[in-house]
């Protein structure tokens with residue numbers, strides 16, 4: 001639970017904002033162009049937003065510190081500014097030099113990108129009035145402060161006030177505004193969570209920091225689809241769009257080895273093929289280890305229980321590790337059958353065929369239940385050159401999919417595991 005914190009006034013000006021609260025052009029200014037929806041020109045971004053930025057809307061770009069929010073924001077602004085628009089980047093976190101250095105790694109700096117280091121809300125509003133940018137970005141909401149509020153920047157009261165006033169400003173001027181907000185893993189810190197109801201769009205930028213892939217998820221969108229995702233890869237030159245995620249996620253898949261199963265997951269409207277890996281090995285602990293990365297650990301416990309009961313396999317004396325390759329998080333029940341098959345494959349040291357994909361939800365009685373969007377999943381598997389797919393039996397006779405794919409419909413998990421010998 002987030003509790004309002006009332007800390008004494010701290011005139012928390014950014015270190016760099018003291019004598020520099022005047023916007024400077026990174027290069028030269030270009031003329032404004034007004035349009036209805038403002039197209040960013042980055043496919044992954046535009047799709048996630050539902051076709052570009054809406055004038056006067058407030059977008060929250062939230063994520064853990066260090067995940068790449070500022071980098072993504074600068075890239076968005078660079079794209080927008082190169083389109084003859086004046087965009088204003090207000091940073092309370094980094095110095096102008098740091099911003100310039102970061103931009104140089106990214107792409108050519110457009111003339112229309114203006115920057116200022118400022119965290120005082122009153123001054124920010126003044127600056128926007130003076131400059132009249134076409135797009136405004138504030139990095140981050142936690143650094144802003146309003147003189148009238150007696151708590152420190154980042155406290156709930158400050159964050160709320162700042163967001164409310166920026167919302168007013170965005171509406172009044174018709175300027176689309178992007179706010180960066182930091183969240184911790186628990187989402188407990190004052191910040192983005194309290195703003196979700198206020199802003200028009202909430203985008204979560206997530207990924208495993210030890211991997212290069214990043215997902216941008218729409219959590220809320222008053223002007224477009226939710227549950228849409230954009231896929232990016234963090235490189236030396238900033239974030240690169242990944243238009244074909246399945247290829248990338250399967251790119252490093254080992255040759256047929258035990259414990260590896262491909263599952264076509266739905267992320268928003270897009271099917272993405274991901275590899276689930278399981279390692280099941282004898283345990284030397286009285287409480288065997290059960291570790292999952294990318295899959296909920298309670299769900300894993302449940303799947304282990306279902307497998308023991310309905311497949312008659314002994315897992316109680318095994319350590320079990322589950323990993324979703326590439327650092328993706330999968331919350332879809334459609335991945336459950338694949339998790340079970342990966343565990344059995346590892347336990348028995350029998351690899352599945354490289355050309356096989358698996359999907360289906362698993363019930364407590366060991367039944368395999370139908371999942372939505374089966375055709376999209378099958379066609380994505382076919383597109384990536386897979387040849388076989390183990391799928392839920394229910395409804396499988398009505399599916400239309402590519403001729404190059406053979407389906408193996410199953411009613412129960414034991415049938416699926418029996419089918420493994422056919423596909424291994």
Ligand code: TYD
Pocket residue numbers: 063064065066067068069070071072102105106234235236237238239
């Ligand atoms: P950053 O955008 O500063 O994260 P946030 O604003 O969410 O806190 O980026 C964090 C990491 O990205 C940082 O560790 C360095 C890395 N990075 C790259 O790998 N390539 C790049 O081109 C840039 C600019 C950053």
Ligand code: MG
Pocket residue numbers: 069070071093139
């Ligand atoms: Mg940042």
